[in-house]
Amino acid sequence: MKNACFEFKTHGTPVSCERYGNGHINETYLVITDTGTWYILQKINHNVFKDVAGLMHNISSVTKHLYSQTPDPRRVLTIVEPKSGGTYIQDSEGYWRMYVFVTDSICLERPESPKDFFSSAVAFGAFQNQLSGFDAASLNETIKDFHNTPRRFLNLKKAIEEDKLGRAKTCQREIDFCMQREEICSFMTDLLDKGELKLRVTHNDTKLNNVMLDSKTREPLCVIDLDTVMPGLAANDFGDSIRFGASTAKEDEEDLSKVNMSLELYESYTKGFLQECKQALNEREIETLPMGALLMTHECGMRFLTDYLEGDTYFRIHRPDHNLIRCRTQFKLVEDMEHKMGDMQKITEKY
Ligand code: ADP
Ligand code: GN1
Numbered sequence: 001m002k003n004a005c006f007e008f009k010t011h012g013t014p015v016s017c018e019r020y021g022n023g024h025i026n027e028t029y030l031v032i033t034d035t036g037t038w039y040i041l042q043k044i045n046h047n048v049f050k051d052v053a054g055l056m057h058n059i060s061s062v063t064k065h066l067y068s069q070t071p072d073p074r075r076v077l078t079i080v081e082p083k084s085g086g087t088y089i090q091d092s093e094g095y096w097r098m099y100v101f102v103t104d105s106i107c108l109e110r111p112e113s114p115k116d117f118f119s120s121a122v123a124f125g126a127f128q129n130q131l132s133g134f135d136a137a138s139l140n141e142t143i144k145d146f147h148n149t150p151r152r153f154l155n156l157k158k159a160i161e162e163d164k165l166g167r168a169k170t171c172q173r174e175i176d177f178c179m180q181r182e183e184i185c186s187f188m189t190d191l192l193d194k195g196e197l198k199l200r201v202t203h204n205d206t207k208l209n210n211v212m213l214d215s216k217t218r219e220p221l222c223v224i225d226l227d228t229v230m231p232g233l234a235a236n237d238f239g240d241s242i243r244f245g246a247s248t249a250k251e252d253e254e255d256l257s258k259v260n261m262s263l264e265l266y267e268s269y270t271k272g273f274l275q276e277c278k279q280a281l282n283e284r285e286i287e288t289l290p291m292g293a294l295l296m297t298h299e300c301g302m303r304f305l306t307d308y309l310e311g312d313t314y315f316r317i318h319r320p321d322h323n324l325i326r327c328r329t330q331f332k333l334v335e336d337m338e339h340k341m342g343d344m345q346k347i348t349e350k351y
């Protein structure tokens, strides 16, 4: 058992502590105490999050804001206080935090039906709406240039030039794919510079497995993984959800013929997301949602490719070419979205 699990104000004494979940960034454990109470213990990835105090300040203030609107620990991620006070602890292994486990919930890797995906859209749309009155200036930027797509392109170019592990020759097709799409990278940043899009408080990592649904009713409960809540674009939150959840296959599917963007799932998500937050968005923000999907997918593919070239130092991998496989699914989705852009726009207009 991890020593850290005894350092928080749990109900009862921890009796088990096992690795849990499929996140790519933090090290997550399920802790169960002798009273049968469940908790999530996480070792915060300090390579990714350099300023842990700033990160935890964000999560603590955002969850307080959400709790003031919805005072229910199943509906708002809840921090468990360390015995020493504050919001996290540091020991010889690193930085740790604990959350209340969202009871009677499920967390999906794939939607089992369009209704599941609709529920996740309601959760992220409502999250967006609830944070519309939150003071963005009070938040720390936990990862600089997180969704700055042109910057991600430059990082990729640098990784190709350095080619530290001599891997560039194994992914020339993927490299070419990115070089052909350099121009689209600045689509959102240009609109932002022109003042046509608005910076809001957004989640920035809206994967389906970052939302909990009620295990019986499949209704949305709670948005989790709040590490990247910071100023961002609504279209990016929308887009990252489509990237992961509207795909017909897993993020690391090797058979690319199985990987496509489902218009049916796209429609379910659009309906749920806009139902919850369209009143908070301007027309231009709504118009750019389909491009948000394409660009978040392309950006994520470039990030996987960059990490592959740099020697897998960012995303957790389970096999040597895991990041390359992930990158390929993203680029397959980008191509599919390029073909379906007209349909995606029509669906968006409908809602
Ligand atoms: P990462 O940043 O590594 O993705 P997450 O915070 O998303 O870490 O946690 C990883 C997984 O742990 C989630 O996908 C989910 O399955 C589970 N999890 C995290 N927090 C909770 C919670 N409060 N209640 C239940 N499950 C949780
Ligand atoms: C990471 O932490 P997790 O697994 O929810 C990453 C996202 C990527 C995603 C790709 C902080 O999300 O940006 O889109 O992997 N999170 C961070 O699956 O980099």
Ligand code: MG
Residues within 6 Å of the ligand: 023, 024, 209, 210, 225
């Ligand atoms: Mg996560």
